Amino acid sequence: MTTTSPADVEAIRTALLPGSERPVADYVIDDTTPAAAFEPATREDLATVLRLASEQGLVVVPQGGRTALALGRPLEGYDIALDIGGLRQTVEYVPDDLTVTVEAGRRLGALQAELREQGQYLPIDTPPSDDVTIGGLLATARPGAWRGHVPAARDLILGIEAALPGGERIRSGGRVVKNVTGYDIHRLHTGALGAFGVLVEATFKVAPLPEATRTLVAAAPNADAASALALRLWDASPALRALAVLSPAAATLLGLPETPAVILELAGTQSTVERSTSDLGAVVAFEEAPEVAWETLRAAHGDAARTVLRAGVPPTSTRAMLDEVERAGATGWAYVAAGAVLATFAETPEAATVTGLRDTAERLGGFVQVESAPPSLRHDVSSPPGDAALIEALRDRFDPERTINRGRWGAVL
Amino acid sequence: MLPPKTVPTELTTLIRDLQEALGAENVLHLPEDLAVYEYDATIERARPDVVVFPATSEDVAAAVRIAVQHDVPVVPRGSGTGLSGGAVPILGGVLIVLTRMNRILEIDADNRVAVVQPGVINLHLQGALEPFGLLYAPDPSSQRVCTIGGNIANNSGGPHTLAHGSTVNHVLAIEVVLPDGRVVRLGSRVPDAPGIDLRGLLVGSEGTLGIVTEATLRLVRKSPATRTLLAIFESVADASEAVSTVIRRGVIPVAMEMLDQEIIRIVEPRINAGYPLDAGAVLLIEVEGVADGVAADSAVVEQACRDTGAREVRSADEAAERERLWEGRKAAIGAIGGAAPAFYLLDGVVPRTKLPQVMTRVQELCREYGFSCANVFHAGDGNLHPNIMFDPTVPGATERVLELGGAIMRACVDAGGSITGEHGIGLEKRSYMEWVFSEADLEAMRAVREAFGPSDRFNPCKMLPGGHGCASGHAAELDAHLAAGAYV
Amino acid sequence: MTTIRFTGPDIPSAEDLANCIHCGFCLPSCPTYVATGQELESPRGRLHLISGIRDGRIEGTPRALEHLDLCLQCRACETACPSAVPYGRIMEDARAAIMANEPAEQPPAWRLRRLALRHVLARPRRLRLAMAGARLYQRSGLQHFVRGPLAPLLPSALRRLEAAAPVLRGRPFRQTGTLASPPAPKARVAMLLGCLHGEMYPDMHRATVTALEHARCEVVAPPAQVCCGALHAHAGDAETARALARRNIDAFERAGVEAVVVNAAGCGAAMKEYSRLLRHDPNWSQRAEAFSTRVKDALEFVAEQDFAHDLGPVDRTVTLQDACHLAHAQGIRTAPRAILGAIPGVTLREMANSDRCCGSAGLYSAVQPQMSAHVLEPKMASIAATGATTVCTANPGCTLQLETGARRHEVDAEVRHVIEVLAESIEAGRSR
């Protein structure tokens, strides 16, 4: 833990435009209150916070929607809260290019509203809701129900601007939909929890809003049947935007009878949705379900107050994983195409439960990610960042002082 | 046979070490053998000191470790179809050719995953997937020969990138050999694994960060219905307008490719794809999905084309008919080789809405410089491929063509675009990097490179400007190789 | 170590070479590249070597020439090339430009080959004598002995050659003059008899006469005709090839025919190129031009005639090997299929890569036995995979190679020229 002296913070405070400071009580993370909180109004100011903090060895924690702070290991220091919400403009939106450039603090919901006016949207449904900021959704790269059917955030991102702890602002990629100019540093940032800088701007490829969507649900007599049905449906229509197998417990979350079920969403032109509805109807009898079901699942996935795990296994193994999740006492459901199996726990589980599930997932060829959990559990069971030598070498070059989110990825990072 | 006396002793020991590690039959070192490894599909030429053909990841790692011991550069190479000089060993050293590592290791059809070695040819993989009704979406026009390793290194695109995205969107995990000889796995077979996405950084790194020795790829299911449309326009400007109009009306075809009159007149007589010789430009558009959706989407596309001046829109549903329409597109670039003494193929990218304006500018510039230019490109992505035709035996022509190439690239950048959409920076475009990126941006990229190893180890002088012993401009390199005979 | 330069009238032209844009599209079609995975044994690599040797950037060392020599001259690369690089003639020119050097400078193996070709193939009497010896050998039972108990004692190269020897069926075909004269003929055509062809595969000639007669053609064989010179040209002996070409043009001109029908794809391809071979010769270039336009492959010619009437059933499941010099050099792919398709009872099962060379390639199987065997192996596998019991060809060289392959790889299939299967059907029709 660092100890912050008032002088350190004062240097930052005076360097910023007036009115940038925020009450620290609004920025508590894992019971730690920072020494100061700033919401810079400009990119220059944001970079200044990073530079000054870095020079003084302070730890800065960037945050946007504050929806995914229980992700990763507990911080090893928290001096400055850096609220990116001040940077929330849409920089450029060219509907005919299907591209939009936005500042990182813009809320996904605000962006979607703007895109919707032009009949477009960003096909990202990161949990828990559209309250996430663009920067936050990129830094965490959490997949939602659409994953496996539409591209992931990391595939929709065309370019970024990031502020580095040294105070520089760098760009990578660009604003065109196809581009192989230089290293894709923007992909490195995606899911990196800020390890290599703070995102201040991002350009995305957007998509036309589907003309029609429809959510269908079918109850299944047992888990085997549900799973087999889902795999069959996955092959049966190219118009799926989401496809999930629900355990009985998850079904009740949606107000459905307590049996295994398959829920899916079709999206596309009216005729595509009609045709797919009848194609799928030939496989099994469906009932129409309200769209809000997806928001419910999304919120449950992003419920930071609970322990939530996300396993990833090959689609054909989601059935086995879901079994294990239920056996561990969690409410589980699976987004089949992406092989994502979610588990939310009413009570904080033992570390051994989590590692047990992880062993199962790894045996099935996958992994377990802790999406949210109390600090002590996260400390014990969070995932490592990957090849330690490479990541340390990269972090040494981009954030040698470990200014941003110190400890999130483990001790040396 | 004794090695010629001119070979310095260090080189002799390098060769001997490599022979011991990989077997003598997998090492080439005679000058006349090295001569055929001095090129890719560009005009750049430079000979390696030694060429090796590994069979396994361990072979690759061993070769890298030996190169490190001898302090010589390492350059990976696939089929050598690159269009930016990426596989040309500009500072010599060990060229690691991956064509022997050409096995498809696994096709897991149920989970839509394939595991392949890097030397697998793109089209061979497609062929193997065919019986499963699956495909690997990236389809560069060179797919009948280019390797998956090369595709990954260049983050290659193709006509269907418009809907499916470039190679990076289809690579789940890779095994790579790093500049220190370590073998690591990046990414995961199941998407969205926790941790930092080094896979995404490696894809498109042009062999400068690691050598791909295995790849786990995401497959997609073939659509139940596909229709290919050929829209015939009086001018490139009209066709460009049509591209934006289609998108504006909410339909994203899986492909939208443009051929201008110049290229139609070159390719049609050879291939008989059915493009009218008097058309100003044609758009080749493909829509996919469920049958009813395809019909609805094609109606929108057709109307959009007519509204922007298409004089005719033909459509094909049968595989053979569609294949014929595509054949002309696929053979187009090659066909120019038979039509002009030489041509210079450019790869620029602009926002789709700037296409009409930039295409006009390209034509103006070509007129200004006095060259004719044939265009065949991924219009839906705004990815231009002007082919400037010229006669290299005319004094000064080559220099002027390069200048013109620079001016066209500049026009792309000025329109908010960039200097390569799919062919990579390689040797060819290093000097243009400064038009797109600031010094700080480039510093960050250098930092990335150095985190992986010394910058002169893997594929030196590629992608980033500067570097020890690297010539500065493209023209300088070119002059030295004018005699080489090919001018793609 | 000596290095060689190109010289003489046939140096590959800069324009031909400049067509190559190094795109590499030809690589996967090249059998030697597929076998080795090395650029050295690829069309692009060979073109690069040729262009380098031509311009003095690459030394013509024995090793470099070996890469050129390993080329099958199958011209699959030409079909694959989007840029219309005339690979076949570039390679032929390069070989001629090498052999135009003083004998002492020529690669010794190439020189020997040239001698053999000059003194055997180009001389019918010597050739017939050699073939008579072979026939005796097979009939005497000695062959049985050599293939059985003696086999392990023979040096491997000899054994391979021996194993490749054709089964000499029946009496050689040496007839000349009028071979068929149906009533009210629709056309008068001449047939090339070739050097080895009539000795090794006389039935192919008989079948060709049958088919032409069936199509109501008068068929003649000018007695003055000689070997077509294809093998000489491939081996760089342009001089001998030209001498043979002149004699053939002369002989066939006298016959006064509408078409010169050739049932060996390699010979037909070469004769269609006499015009180019003699382009520098002011006395002959025009005659050669006129001659070449009259040359037709037998299948090409028959497919254009009215041949499908009165055919009888032939019970065969066949697969078709597209002869390189038919498919790649002459661009003929539909004619053999059209003919097979017209024969009642014949089922065609296409093999994978039917237009990939079998490794015969004229003298290649004898000169480069290792690579030839390497190339043959996948070919036999694709044949076996079809389950066909007859392999159809359009060239005697391929027939020989595939017969060898069938023996070596124990594939239970007969090898027949397409025209032989057609003749069978004609016979069956007649006897109905």
Ligand SMILES: Cc1cc2nc3c(=O)[nH]c(=O)nc-3n(C[C@H](O)[C@H](O)[C@H](O)COP(=O)(O)OP(=O)(O)OC[C@H]3O[C@@H](n4cnc5c(N)ncnc54)[C@H](O)[C@@H]3O)c2cc1C
């Ligand atoms: C006629 C023609 C059409 C083309 N069309 C397209 C197109 O539509 N879209 C497109 O994107 N490209 C296209 N290309 C360019 C080229 O085919 C692609 O870039 C292709 O991916 C290169 O593959 P390769 O195997 O030939 O690689 P090479 O040319 O051998 O190498 C390319 C680069 O990859 C590196 N590399 C190769 N293998 C590995 C490995 N295993 N690990 C790490 N690095 C490696 C090399 O060092 C080099 O930098 C075309 C080229 C031609 C000639």
Ligand code: SF4
């Ligand atoms: S002729 Fe045949 S063997 Fe020779 S380079 Fe071409 S494809 Fe290869």
Ligand code: SF4
């Ligand atoms: S011969 Fe043709 S296909 Fe082969 S590299 Fe040259 S241009 Fe390409």
